Amino acid sequence: MPKLILVRHGQSQWNLENRFTGWWDVDLTEKGVEEAKAAGRLMKDKGVLPTVCFTSFQTRAIKTLNLALEEAGRLWLPVTKDWRLNERHYGGLTGLNKQETRDKHGDEQVHIWRRSFDTPPPPMEPGSEYDPGADPRYEGIDVPHTESLKLTIERVLPYWESVILPVLASGETVIISAHGNSLRALVKHLSNISDEDITGLEIPTGQPIIYDFDDDMVPGERYYLKDA
Numbered sequence: 001m002p003k004l005i006l007v008r009h010g011q012s013q014w015n016l017e018n019r020f021t022g023w024w025d026v027d028l029t030e031k032g033v034e035e036a037k038a039a040g041r042l043m044k045d046k047g048v049l050p051t052v053c054f055t056s057f058q059t060r061a062i063k064t065l066n067l068a069l070e071e072a073g074r075l076w077l078p079v080t081k082d083w084r085l086n087e088r089h090y091g092g093l094t095g096l097n098k099q100e101t102r103d104k105h106g107d108e109q110v111h112i113w114r115r116s117f118d119t120p121p122p123p124m125e126p127g128s129e130y131d132p133g134a135d136p137r138y139e140g141i142d143v144p145h146t147e148s149l150k151l152t153i154e155r156v157l158p159y160w161e162s163v164i165l166p167v168l169a170s171g172e173t174v175i176i177s178a179h180g181n182s183l184r185a186l187v188k189h190l191s192n193i194s195d196e197d198i199t200g201l202e203i204p205t206g207q208p209i210i211y212d213f214d215d216d217m218v219p220g221e222r223y224y225l226k227d228a
């Protein structure tokens, strides 16, 4: 039975500092490293071992994957990296402190920017110090200036359908190491969650989520590997 493992990267430096991160490339904290290793140990202990790996272009997700694979004894696995699995682009909010932004714009506005389905944050100004546009890893890619969850879904789902799903359907156990909102996009699709209800779904860092697929590639209920 094909199995999908979703893992959000361990705590990042800007998770710790409570800053909007998006496409900015921050590293894991020590706690994040431990979370990633614990995810790998859990996979090993439960005997749920990936055979094919996907991750984003972002250090926090790549390192989480590598640390988890190392703990699971699977650092040798093939890994495909793609920008479509990146975090949602946080636009002009990138780099700002989430609490300071609430103090300035109010709780309601910040909640809309963070959790509304289709209202993107204000766009990133050209030349912003947090603009990843000139980063060589994004050469040839039309880097967004901001993204809502809806816009994130519009680049995650085609990648899921065309690249990841066929690999899963061939019988592999696939792990995707990604981000709060790129994974929210996938979970929304796989668990058939409405535009309204998806706003309430929080994906914890470093905690593997599992979907078992039947022979028709219909996903079952998602569950946390720690509860299996």
Ligand SMILES: O=C(O)[C@H](O)COP(=O)(O)O
Residues within 6 Å of the ligand: 019, 020, 021, 022, 023, 087, 090, 114, 179, 180, 181
């Ligand atoms: O990009 C970020 O700041 C986080 O990874 C996710 O942020 P959120 O919880 O505000 O969606």
